[in-house]
Amino acid sequence: MEKIPILRMGRFLLVTIQIDMHDRLALQLQDDLTDRIVKDRAHGVLIDISSLEVVDSFIGRMISNIAAMASVLDARTVVVGMQPAVAITLVELGLSLDGVRTALNVDKGMALLREEVEAAGRV
Amino acid sequence: MPSATTALDRALANEQEVLAEWAQLQLASTTLRTDLMKDSELREQSREFIGLFRAALGTGTPFSMSSSDWSGVRDFLAGVSRSRALQGFSPSETATFVLSLKQPVFVRLRKLLENSTSELADALWAATTILDKLALFTTEVFQKSREEVINRQQQELLELSTPVVELWNGILALPLIGTLDSARTQVVMESLLQAIVRTGAAIAIIDITGVPTVDTLVAQHLLKTVAAARLMGADCIISGIRPQIAQTIVHLGVDLSAVSTKATLADAFIQALRKTGSSLAQGVKPASAAHA
Helix, strand or coil: CCCCCEEEECCEEEEECCCCCCHHHHHHHHHHHHHHHHHHCCCEEEEECCCCCCCCHHHHHHHHHHHHHHHHCCCEEEEECCCHHHHHHHHHCCCCCCCCEEECCHHHHHHHHHHHHHHCCCC | CCHHHHHHHHHCCCHHHHHHHHHHHHHHCCCCCCCCCCHHHHHHHHHHHHHHHHHHHHCCCCCCCCCHHHHHHHHHHHHHHHHHHHHCCCHHHHHHHHHCCHHHHHHHHHHHCCCCHHHHHHHHHHHHHHHHHHHHHHHHHHHHHHHHHHHHHHHHHHHHCCCCEEEECCEEEEEEECCCCHHHHHHHHHHHHHHHHHHCCCEEEEEEEECCCCCHHHHHHHHHHHHHHHHCCCEEEEECCCHHHHHHHHHHCCCCCCCEECCCHHHHHHHHHHHHCCCCCCCCCCHHHHHC
16 A cells, blocks of 8 residues: 655654545555654654645645644644645635645755744754 | 529629629728728638639538538638738628628529529528628627637736736735736736745735725635745735725724735835845945045
């Protein structure tokens, strides 16, 4: 079964979604990611969705759920690389992902994540 | 071949003569636009039309707009209408091109079928039906071409009215002019998001100085744009809010508290600079330069 890899970069976890998300895959990611946050004691999660070209309301909610769960586990989440079409779709669906921090690319996302974690006093 | 169409074909048999008479009629007609079209061009078009028309009649296929035997006539007329629509002819002037053929045809039919009134009536009816349908077709194509022009202009207007300007490294400005409706919001959103990707901007200033009124719908569209930009990782500042508009927004109960708003583009720019960690200093002219 296909799986979305979760990579560890120091204190952060890096999730790159390279394939089209379907519902089961999203649920699987939710399971895996929460497990890894606890196991690796991660301080932050960076989700790169630059290859994601199609979203529906389920995937949109999944992203904000993952962010909320990570936040419960005291890890910050930044979503990076959203395609313009995806952003427009999410807004039209009424999902503005209010609790999720966003950045344009992985570079800026990492900087934001570091800032956030430092601000939270978890260096 | 039904006898009525045969008669029609025979009426057109002397092509040169019909052509000369038809061209004469068109040139004499009040709907002739010598300013838009040369006589020679008109004659050429008339000649080509009669040729195609006779060829289609000769196949013996009953007249039908969709039949392949009549496609030559149809395509030719479509071309003529389209070019006339673009040249600035009116619909009736365009339809007259086909309709004016009636007179020479009827005159000939009458001469040919002098002895049989019923046959003459049949032939006239057949000729009228065909020419009327062709004339209607030219009007339809004419209308369609005009609509295409209007659509294209609308598209151009949309694109023209939503420029995204790069103000500073990482700061974009989006001066909006005119009312925001759903279609425009879509274009604005798309061009803004694409510009964010292209320039890697972290802050976008949406300036609504040129937006005449802000109602709940416009506000909702603005908030959508802001939300979409935020999803891409860019912060938005809304600037250029006139006093009247500030009042309307509050009266309508629109909640803009989630977005940072500024009265002028200058204020928004200063805030954007601060956020990106840049600053501007008032330059002092070097003394030597002042003397030089």
